[in-house]
Amino acid sequence: MELSQTNLYTLCSILLFAIGLLGFLLNSDFIRKLLGLNVIGIAIFMLLLAAAHTYPDAIDPIPHAMVLTGIIVAAAGTALGLNLASKIAKFARLVQKEEAATQAESAYEKSSNDTQGRG
């Protein structure tokens, strides 16, 4: 198989897909997972763009329309995901703060008990 432009693009898209898939599956971090999904999306768009170059002197416009629509969908999905992630992080921070507050309280009570005991 000769290395034409279409084949090069296809190869790149397979590589990108693998990177994105690993990123999505191996990370537990919310934002990294979303980024992994975005990379997978870009890999698929690349595959579609490679498919546009089927005739030697003309370019198929349909894959371009598909990629444009796909980009919009990916942007919407990412926006929603980031919004949810920030809300969840806010909850997590609240819980942390409460824990820290209760810990500080118990430590304070302990120390005041100690001083009373000594007195």
Place this chain on the structure above:
Amino acid sequence: MKRVAMILKVEVNLINNFITIFSIPTLMILPMVIAIICFVAGNTRLSRLISVISSITLVVICALQAGYVLQQAAPIELIIGGWQPPLGIRLSINEFSAIMLLMTSTIGLAITFYSTQYFDDDEKEIRFWPLWWFLITALNGVFISSDIFNTYIMLELLGLSAVSLIAIQGTQQALQASFQYLLVGLFGSLMYLLGVAIIYRTYGVLDNQLVANLVESNTSMQLALALITLGMMMKCALFPLHFWLPSAHSNASAPVSAMLSALVVKAAFFILFTFWFKILAPVVTFTAVTIMGIFGAMAVIYGSYRAFTSPRLKQLIAYSTVAQIGYLFLAFPLMFTTPDLARTAVIYFIVAHGCAKAAMFLAAGVIQKAMGHDQLSQLQGIASQLPISIFVFAVTSASLIGLPPSGGFIAKWLLLNNAVEAQQWWWVLTLFIGGLLASAYLFRVLNLAFTTPTQENSLTVLAISESKLLGAVGLSIITIIIGLNAMWLTNLITGSY
């Protein structure tokens, strides 16, 4: 006399014209316009009013369409803007999608009516209505689209609005569940898109019919089918990819859970079914359908077992959805040998389960509201406090277990008959075990509901009106009616192939 006949004829013509030309765009445009109005107005009263009115309109339109398609045995088609495929997009309604649309609008009406009285919080309700109507737009879109890329767009719209609907609940569990659902949904639809990209690369067309005409069994089509199957399996929560469903469906508010369990997972199943047995039919092998059947059987047993052990009512119902989705996949191996019978069984099962599950979630919502929680251990004696909710729960339980004369009984009987006809009797075992387990976990709830509470843990139940369950009562009556009129319905469905 002659004049009356003429007027009648003119009216029939008018209705036929309406159905064939205007009804398809209405299905998409009406819910979308309502969504935008609800979003812009931001007024709960106005939203409720127009939502109920347009739900009723949609039911009427869908009923007319279903009648037309099933009588004429011909699909309704619309080619957008007159651009013929392969360049343009074709929308079509065949007998399967007509029934799905009718079910969507009917369940949608019941849930819309319920939601007008469900929310205590105005802010939540203002967010609910636009997303609700976008969800219905997307569902209609999935069922009428006849173009594999257009289906992808509708699928994404469906996923995003479903995720947002879970997230408006606002609790930490709901947010986490919706984030997980978003990841699963995006990953699933990207896998679908990759499958579409491979199909387009190979054949250069996107229209369902054109792809179906060109397809041959080769490696790239097998890969495409595998990717699409993986994506849709994730979206319809088939075992072993069901991990997101119980938390997502049990943490959402009651109307949302009802819609998700009854229809959203079925939309993914609808796409999967269309791909396996219509678009990429030459690729499907006996081994592949058997594997799907085994997944289905495992889903039935695992889902029922988890439902039996779950401590919360809504979680129990969510696991029961995992189990019931399994039954649908039992029909896959049967599709290979006796396609017509299996198709009827699948359609029937989807309708029976959809109505029953929606009504059950709505009843569970009332119980949860009245109790303030849905811990099963404290449900003792709830039947005397909330008689209508428990009535709905009991009737829908009968349908889910498959007791006659409910729709669920007929659906299971069709599958059973079919398995024997196709000489694959071993699937019957799964049907029996699943039925037994379903009766075990559902009678567990009913048993508790009818016990008299002991003095120590007497019930503290909020006085709550059950009038919002009108739609749910309607749905549970439908599950009985489709059981009683089974012959007529199955003949109608089978006759339209």
